[in-house]
Amino acid sequence: MRRRPLTEAFSQAVSYLFTLQSLSYLTLGTGIGLLFGAIPGLGGTTALALLIPMTFGMEPDSAIVLVGGIMGGVPFGGSLSAILLNTPGAAPNAATCFDGYPLARQGKAGTAIGAAATASALGGLIGVGVMLAVIPIAKAIVLLFGPPEFFMLAVLGLSAIAVSTGGKLIRGLISGGFGLMFAFVGFDDVGGGLRYTAGIEYLWDGVQLVPALIGLFAIAEMIKLLTVGGSVATIGGPAIIDRVLDGVKSVFSNLTTLLRGSAIGSFIGAVPGVGGTVASFLSYTFTRQISREPETFGQGNIQGIIASEAANNAKDGGSLIPTLAFGIPGSAEMAVFLGVLVLHGLEPGPRLLLEHENVIYGLIMALSLACVLASAVGLVLARFLVLVTRTDVQYLAPIVISVALIGAYALQSSLGDVVAAMVFGVIGYFMVRFDYPRITMVIALVLGGIAERSYHQSLMMSDGSLGIFFTRPVADVLLALIIISLTLPALRLLARRLRK
Amino acid sequence: MDVDSLRRARVPLVLILIMVGALIGSYDYEPSARALPVLVAWTTIGLLLLEFLVQLGTPLGRRIETFFQSKTDEEESQPVPVSRALMYAVGWPGFLVVMTVFVGILPAVLVYVCLSLKFVGGKSLSRALIVALAVTAFAWALFEWSMSYQLYRGVLMGASGF
Numbered sequence: 142m143r144r145r146p147l148t149e150a151f152s153q154a155v156s157y158l159f160t161l162q163s164l165s166y167l168t169l170g171t172g173i174g175l176l177f178g179a180i181p182g183l184g185g186t187t188a189l190a191l192l193i194p195m196t197f198g199m200e201p202d203s204a205i206v207l208v209g210g211i212m213g214g215v216p217f218g219g220s221l222s223a224i225l226l227n228t229p230g231a232a233p234n235a236a237t238c239f240d241g242y243p244l245a246r247q248g249k250a251g252t253a254i255g256a257a258a259t260a261s262a263l264g265g266l267i268g269v270g271v272m273l274a275v276i277p278i279a280k281a282i283v284l285l286f287g288p289p290e291f292f293m294l295a296v297l298g299l300s301a302i303a304v305s306t307g308g309k310l311i312r313g314l315i316s317g318g319f320g321l322m323f324a325f326v327g328f329d330d331v332g333g334g335l336r337y338t339a340g341i342e343y344l345w346d347g348v349q350l351v352p353a354l355i356g357l358f359a360i361a362e363m364i365k366l367l368t369v370g371g372s373v374a375t376i377g378g379p380a381i382i383d384r385v386l387d388g389v390k391s392v393f394s395n396l397t398t399l400l401r402g403s404a405i406g407s408f409i410g411a412v413p414g415v416g417g418t419v420a421s422f423l424s425y426t427f428t429r430q431i432s433r434e435p436e437t438f439g440q441g442n443i444q445g446i447i448a449s450e451a452a453n454n455a456k457d458g459g460s461l462i463p464t465l466a467f468g469i470p471g472s473a474e475m476a477v478f479l480g481v482l483v484l485h486g487l488e489p490g491p492r493l494l495l496e497h498e499n500v501i502y503g504l505i506m507a508l509s510l511a512c513v514l515a516s517a518v519g520l521v522l523a524r525f526l527v528l529v530t531r532t533d534v535q536y537l538a539p540i541v542i543s544v545a546l547i548g549a550y551a552l553q554s555s556l557g558d559v560v561a562a563m564v565f566g567v568i569g570y571f572m573v574r575f576d577y578p579r580i581t582m583v584i585a586l587v588l589g590g591i592a593e594r595s596y597h598q599s600l601m602m603s604d605g606s607l608g609i610f611f612t613r614p615v616a617d618v619l620l621a622l623i624i625i626s627l628t629l630p631a632l633r634l635l636a637r638r639l640r641k
Numbered sequence: 642m643d644v645d646s647l648r649r650a651r652v653p654l655v656l657i658l659i660m661v662g663a664l665i666g667s668y669d670y671e672p673s674a675r676a677l678p679v680l681v682a683w684t685t686i687g688l689l690l691l692e693f694l695v696q697l698g699t700p701l702g703r704r705i706e707t708f709f710q711s712k713t714d715e716e717e718s719q720p721v722p723v724s725r726a727l728m729y730a731v732g733w734p735g736f737l738v739v740m741t742v743f744v745g746i747l748p749a750v751l752v753y754v755c756l757s758l759k760f761v762g763g764k765s766l767s768r769a770l771i772v773a774l775a776v777t778a779f780a781w782a783l784f785e786w787s788m789s790y791q792l793y794r795g796v797l798m799g800a801s802g803f
Contacts, residue, residue, distance in 0.1 A: 192788075310709045311692050315656065318685030322663055325678045332674035337666065360734060367730035367761070535762030540776050542734050543750045546741070547780050550793055556742060563738050567731055575652050593677045631708050 158506045163206050167507055170210020171514045177211070178218020178230040185215035185231065189477040201485035206507045208481050212474065213265060213511020216453045217519050220257040224250060224446075226541070228359045232350070232418040232587065233453045235358065235580050236425040240438060240445030247441055255388020256443050257450045258516035260399055263392065264451030265512030267403035268410065268458030269505050275411065275462055288598035289609050293619035295592035298419040301426045301626045303581050310630060313581045316572065320582035323348045324589020331597045343557030350586055352549045352558040356565025357572070357579045359545040363538040364570040370534060385520060391443045398428055398444045402451030409452070410459025418587055420459075422580065424452035430629055454512055461508075465501060643698070650696040657689045733757050745795030751777040 158167070177188035188211050196204035219230025224241030237257060244253040286294070299321075303313030326337045327347030338344040392399055402424040409420035428448035429438040438445050464475040482488075487497055549562040572579050603609035610616055664682040667675040691709075694702035733753065740749035751773050758769035784790045794800040 311688055311695065311705075315653075315685055315688045315692060318660070318681055318688065319656075321681045322660075322678065322685075325681075329670075329674045332671045334670065334674055336670055336674060336678070337663070364727075364730040364734070368726045370726070533762070535758065535764065536772060538730075539733070539754045539757040539762075540772070542737065543754055543776055544780065546734070546737060547746055547750070547784065547792065550741075550746060551784060551790060554793070556793060559738055559741060563734055566734065570731070596677055597673065634707070 155502075155506060158206065158503060158510070162203065163507075166203050166207045167210040167510060168514065170207040170507075171214040171511045171518065172210075174211040174214020174511065175218035175221075175515055175518060178215035178220075178234075179222045185212055185474040188215060189474060189481065196481060196484070199485075201487060202503055204481060204485055205504045208478060209504050209507025210511040210514075212457055212478070213508050214515040215474075216265070216450070216457070217258060217261040217512075217515045220261065220446075220450055220453070221254065221519060224253045224257060226362065226537075228362050228541070229354075232354055232583055233421045233456070234449075235418065235583065236421040236449035237446055237453075238358075239425065239449075240440070240442050243439065243441035244443070244446075249384060249441070252384040252388040252391070252443065253446055255385035255520065256391050256446045257388070258519045259389045259392040260402070260447040260450040261454045261519075262513045262516035263399055264403045264406060265454035265457060266509055267400070267451070268407045268455030269509045269512075270458070271403075271407035271455070272458035272461055273505065275407075275459075285615050287613070288595040288602065289613055289616045290619060292592055292595035292599055293610065293616045293623065295588040295595065297619050297623045297626065298423070298588050299581065299584055300623050301423055303578075304426060304430070304626050304629060309576065309578050310627075312576065313578045316577050316579065317581040317585040320585025321589045321592070323353070323582070324586050325593065330590075330594060343555070343561070347590075348586065349553070349555075349558055349561060350583075351552050352562040353565045353586055354583060355545045355549045356562040356567075357569035357583060360542055360562060360566025361569025361573060361579070363534075363542050363545075364566060365573055366534040367538050388443070389520075392447055395444055395447050398447045399451045401428065402448040403455040406452030406455030407459040410456030411462045418584060420456040421449040421453040422584065424448045426626070430626075457508060458505075461504070646696060646698040650693055653689045653693040653696060657686060657693070660686050660689065729761050733761060741793060741795070743795050743797050745798055745800065746792040747777055747781060748795070750780060 158164070173188055173192070174185065177185065189208065192207075192211065196207060199207070215231065216233065219234035220237045220241065221230070223229040223234040223237040224245050227238050227242035227245075229235040229238055241253045241257065244250065299317045300314075303310055303317055322337070324347070326344050327335065328345055329336050335345060405424040405427065406420040409423060425438075425445055425448050428444055429435050432438065432442075432444065434442070460475050464479060546559050546562055549558045550556065552558060569579055572582070599609050600606075611620065660682055664679065664686070667678045667682060670678075691705050695706045696702070733756075737749055737753040740752060743749075744752075753773075754776050755766075755769045755773035758764040758772055759766055762769070764772075780792070784792055
């Protein structure tokens with residue numbers, strides 16, 4: 142088969158995308174993405190899963206454009222609820238809460254939204270650019286990671302995030318430990334038996350991530366607000382958004398943070414199974430650790446928003462690499478996206494790149510445009526969205542709790558998910574009250590399965606020897622990063638004392 | 642060692658008991674199935690012991706706190722008052738879940754939002770009803786109308802339970 146030049150496929154995709162029909166699908170997808178992203182607990186995976194049947198009668202190109210719009214819109218939608226409600230629309234937006242929400246409470250929600258919109262758009266574009274550049278060498282990169290490396294990567298994700306919890310390293314690791322134990326609940330892939338289910342049938346499939354997220358963030362936050370009363374924003378007065386442009390400008394004055402976050406997001410996104418949560422938190426952690434003012438993070442430092450949002454959006458481009466090139470989904474969202482491709486007769490893998498280049502480039506273009514479109518729409522709507530922070534919590538809480546619990550049910554049509562979300566809501570509330578970071582528990586829930594599977598696969602490869610984790614170059618590099626991340630607070634303290 | 646330190650140290654102590662329970666339970670499983678859970682449980686118990694020492698405020702605890710930079714946010718970690726507000730905050734969503742099981746999602750949301758606004762928020766009945774109807778209509782429009790997705794109907798309406 143003759144392979145068409147890249148430029149031909151690219152120009153074909155561009156000419157298709159800039160038709161009225163495609164732009165309509167793109168706008169619709171972006172709007173749906175923003176909505177699903179902003180509603181805590183729904184997110185991109187739910188949006189794609191619920192909309193798969195709707196794309197059935199569509200042309201593959203149109204379906205891909207619609208899906209690209211959704212994937213581009215979800216991350217920024219999630220950052221809006223993270224900033225305004227301290228409730229991430231999805232797990233990858235959780236890092237945005239750390240500094241976005243404090244800014245909202247200081248009456249600077251507009252600045253935070255402006256920075257998030259710009260970092261999202263630029264991060265998304267950089268991620269797509271990286272994808273275009275990396276596709277030719279993608280296979281070699283992905284093949285560097287075997288089970289020992291995946292195990293080390295999971296441990297690195299957990300330790301790096303515990304360090305990033307602002308002086309709560311021990312409690313962060315404890316939360317992670319409990320999160321891992323939750324992740325072990327259910328059917329054991331290796332031994333084939335059930336663990337920690339207490340005879341509850343719902344738990345046979347394990348603790349589901351989305352209800353846990355809804356509980357730990359959306360419901361816990363609402364319980365907390367209900368006990369305090371008032372509104373999300375502690376600063377009173379009219380909801381004037383006059384600093385959106387300040388947020389936009391702040392991204393350009395922190396270009397290094399943007400580029401670093403985008404690079405981390407693209408790289409982590411390309412590693413199958415790790416996903417955007419690790420990307421945004423690693424980016425946040427790294428930015429905080431190398432900052433000259435690490436103590437300002439968590440208090441409303443704009444760099445925290447830029448770092449996490451750039452990585453969160455850049456990871457989409459990165460995670461398309463293994464999804465399209467090898468049929469290995471980089472995240473749950475990508476796994477659902479694979480379903481969309483297969484539904485439309487597009488078999489993921491190297492042949493897809495050879496035979497359907499126009500579809501691939503159409504998707505890339507759609508994703509790029511959706512990133513910009515979502516941010517533009519978000520900026521326009523920021524003035525109205527910020528009113529959410531001024532709403533009386535007695536109105537806000539029942540509405541958010543209702544929508545969040547409906548979202549929990551909608552994912553799998555399971556009442557068990559509704560109960561699980563409520564249980565995790567109470568757990569999350571007490572974690573907030575006793576100052577135990579919730580995010581390490583979430584990361585552990587995400588990484589627990591990968592960690593355990595990789596651990597057993599590694600031991601099978603080495604006939605039970607733990608040495609396999611220490612004798613492979615990439616695993617060694619990751620181990621070094623784990624040690625550095627765990628000892629960095631102590632080393633920093635030591636350096637400060639020596640300086641004195 | 643003051644009363645506050647002892648009170649704060651109760652949290653890691655309770656968590657140690659929970660984790661020890663999980664650890665003991667782990668030994669019921671096959672060696673391969675319990676390998677990583679046991680490792681995680683022991684590590685977490687170790688960390689909880691460190692946290693226990695930190696919260697007790699002993700000299701060793703203070704050293705650990707300094708080394709790990711593991712300070713406690715005094716504002717956040719105040720004792721949790723079992724107040725009426727907390728009971729309402731947890732009880733009302735619990736009421737929503739129970740209602741959902743019996744009458745289904747949409748009627749439960751309507752009743753929950755309305756009653757919550759009226760009795761917890763102190764809003765007028767007409768305002769509470771308008772907001773409740775708006776939220777229910779939004780949920781219906783988003784899921785049932787636009788996505789043809791049937792929300793749970795409730796065991797009293799003939800739907801199966803869990």
